[in-house]
Amino acid sequence: MIVNTKFFDDIEIDEKEIIYFKDGIPGFEEYKRYVILNIDDKCNLKCLQSVDERDVCLIVINPFEYFLDFEIELSDEEILNLEIENESDVIVYSVLTIRDDKITANLLAPIIINVLKMKGKQIILTNRNYSIRQEIKCL
Incomplete structure (x- = not known):
């Protein structure tokens, strides 16, 4: 399957790589299908790219x-809802915001993916020790 992406133009993906978000992602509820693309190995940056809308990445x-x-x-x-049976079936991501002067991660609303069932959901944590704008540095 060919997917038109924001940063990589058209790429071919295996349909088995598509992660289904039943409720979408807050702010992008109408888009349910995503794929993870590698951006940078040094910082382990990835794209969560919508399969259905190139600009949602x-x-x-x-x-x-x-x-x-x-x-x-x-x-x-x-x-x-995510059909999680084992902790090892789960990958967790935090969404980054990149500005001129800093990079921040949203630790309060991680994205949870069951990599066996290819189901995902962004959840809101109740732990107020985490921030939606936690600064990070790429090593």
Whole structure:
């Protein structure tokens, strides 16, 4: 399948790589299908690219690689909706905001993906110790 992307023009993907977001992503509820694309190995930056809309592309990181004390706890409902059976089936991403003077990660609303079932959801954490604008530095 050919997908027109924001940063990589047209790319071919296997349909098995498509992650389905039943409710979409807040702000982009009408778009349900996404794919993860690698941007930069050094910082482990990735794109969460909409399959259906080229301009809907979120830059994401694995927050555990940047914030060693980062923790999340999913509700029973979230686990059920994502069909999670094992913790090892889950990948977590945080959305980045890139400005001229700094890069911040949204730790308060991580994106959870069941990589076996290819289902995703952005959740809102109740832990107020996390920020939607936590500054990060690429090493």
